[in-house]
Amino acid sequence: MRLLCLHCREISDVEQTETESCCPVCGDVNIPAYADDTVTLTLTTHELRILTMWAANWAAKIDTTPDAYYDAAHVITGICDHLAQYTDAPLTLTQEFADLRATFPDATVTVYRDGQETDL
Numbered sequence: 001m002r003l004l005c006l007h008c009r010e011i012s013d014v015e016q017t018e019t020e021s022c023c024p025v026c027g028d029v030n031i032p033a034y035a036d037d038t039v040t041l042t043l044t045t046h047e048l049r050i051l052t053m054w055a056a057n058w059a060a061k062i063d064t065t066p067d068a069y070y071d072a073a074h075v076i077t078g079i080c081d082h083l084a085q086y087t088d089a090p091l092t093l094t095q096e097f098a099d100l101r102a103t104f105p106d107a108t109v110t111v112y113r114d115g116q117e118t119d120l
């Protein structure tokens with residue numbers, strides 16, 4: 001079976017009898033995805049942007065909590081990077097602001113998260 005590590009995005013071929021307890025590439029111990037268990041769906045770019053922006057936002061918030069045990073922002077960024085190959089639209093606010101800064105290099109763009117200035 002082929003397993004997709006959600007941390008490093010590498011796919012590993014693993015025999016079902018093997019008892020792998022971590023990704024052989026990066027050592028991540030979280031549950032991988034079955035690389036061949038996929039779904040095809042249709043949604044608007046706007047719907048995709050809503051889902052990815054909310055996911056990235058909440059993952060970033062979770063990663064700042066004291067009891068965070070999982071690198072959620074890293075995983076969501078990997079998924080968004082994968083999805084980005086299917087659209088030219090920015091899928092995260094980080095990308096949206098990067099595009100804005102690239103379009104208007106002389107402009108000052110300040111971003112706040114929970115009242116704190118952030119470097120998105």
Ligand SMILES: [Zn+2]
Binds near residue numbers: 009010025028
């Ligand atoms: Zn990995």
